[in-house]
Amino acid sequence: MKAKIAMSTMAIAALSSMVVAGCGDPSSANTTNTASGTAAKTTSAKTVNMTLYTSGDVNVQTLWQNDLIPMYQKSHPNVHIRVVYSADGVNDTATQDRITAAEKAKKNSGFDIIDAGFVTNLAQANLLQKLNAKEIPLMSHVDAALLKQSDYEGLPYRASSVVLAYNSDFVKNPPKTLSALLTWIKDNPGKFTYNSPSSGGSGDAFVTNVVRSEMPSAQQPAMVSGQDKSLEKYWTTGLNTLHSLTPDIYRNGFYPNGNNAVLQLLANQSIWIAPVWSDMSLAALAQHQLPASVKLLQLTPPFNGGPADVGVVANSPNKAAADAFLNWLLTPPVQSIVVSEMDGYPGVEWKYMPASVQKKFASISGSFSTGISSFYSNDLHQLWQNQVAGTPSK
Structure with missing residues (x-):
């Protein structure tokens, strides 16, 4: 797949502190971050703890660690999201196997939200929860054809x-x-x-x-x-x-x-x-x-x-909190950050982005x-x- 042309010093430093956690059990990883936001609210005021697994280039880790999770924290202090990062996806197979085995055993895999290339594989095996516009209203802003590709088990948040x-x-x-x-x-x-x-x-x-x-x-x-x-x-x-x-x-x-x-x-x-x-x-x-x-x-x-999808693990006990977080990911301010930091496309259709973003990407913002x-x-x-x-x- 594609790679960023260059890494910032800060991002490289962040990578070195994360690799050990990304390779280990999520219950022992030292990558805990709290998360919160402005667009969606969880259904309960009690503390909710979730784990988000992500893999790929260090810019993906930086997006979650330095931008999105801290931003979500501000309006959802009761939701704690721990990030488990795997550099270049070296732990993707092991993580996919762990989720598969947990589902067969009807046990909690320890993961709630997945942002990795194997989201498609999990969707094909029906190991992710079906997403719908009732729990995630802003799904209506996503191209339906992209949602159908994962049978509504993966949500495009960038592309x-x-x-x-x-x-x-x-x-x-x-x-x-x-x-x-x-x-x-x-x-x-x-x-x-x-x-x-x-x-x-x-x-x-x-x-x-x-x-x-x-x-x-x-x-x-x-x-x-x-x-x-x-x-x-x-x-x-x-x-x-x-x-x-x-x-x-x-x-x-x-x-x-x-x-x-x-x-x-x-x-x-x-x-x-x-x-x-x-x-x-x-x-x-x-x-x-x-x-x-x-x-x-x-x-x-x-x-x-193509899009990068996030999915909610089928046996996650935190479906309501996960749905609220995914809805927040699709709000214009958050999508603008995703576009800026990833030099990419939004997960929502361009027409739902701020006019300034549409203008900036006018030459390539078609289908x-x-x-x-x-x-x-x-x-x-x-x-x-x-x-x-x-x-x-x-």
Whole structure:
């Protein structure tokens, strides 16, 4: 997955103090934080103790530890939320297994709220509580399609997508559609590339978009979650299109390894246009690792992206308090902090964000598409390697 371009000294220091707790039993971790907020209230004045498990980059830990939990504390002093952080998700499998075993034994796993990549797995196994707009009213501000992806067991609280980055010093009229981008690549040889699709999501999004655009429209939805190998016959035209671009790709067909490598080529102006992750590129711009002349826009049809979901463990004894906290996460002030600190998208639809935030992200605040399932993506990556990267252009 994506990583932040740089870590602050404070964040690195926080990481070192958290790793031990993240690796251990939540009952013995030294990462307790109280939490409170302004938008939602718990149903009881008595003290409620909850544990939130989160994993990933240190910026995720910092968001919870330094921003959201202290903010929630101010208006909910009776709710204590302890954060258990696992750097880069090294404890995700163990935590998922623990929750699964506890559910089978009808016991409390010790976790209440989960913010990690395996929320999807827990939802598929029905190990999370069903969420609804009665207990979480602001769910009505979330795109229903994103809620359906987890069968209403995961709540998007932030998101990101692949967008098109271009250097406005050299590109005065950037392409705004996939078709126009393909034409631009041909007209400006050597000034575009994308990372190999198996090495990062931005390259994968470009390949997927091209291949999907050449498929019959009736077959495209099945690529999201289907498992029909016969659909792969429709990829031939798109793969041929990708192969035809090879002479016009940077250095006659150089595909960097990973998302960061593409940003570096944009930074030193070796290329002028490339697909990039929204959060990574926004962070790079904020930290002046990309020149200010680099701008971002979303294509039509859009590149794919996705949300980061939080879920409430099915056997949590603190459902009311957890629902109140999740509702608070969707309020505009909190979502503005999430967008700012994570250089990402809100969990709610853009129209519910403050006007200043909508204006700031106007060029990329449209919808994003859903990528294809791993059932298909592994095959697509291999076919791309064999038929695009591994075959000389004619």
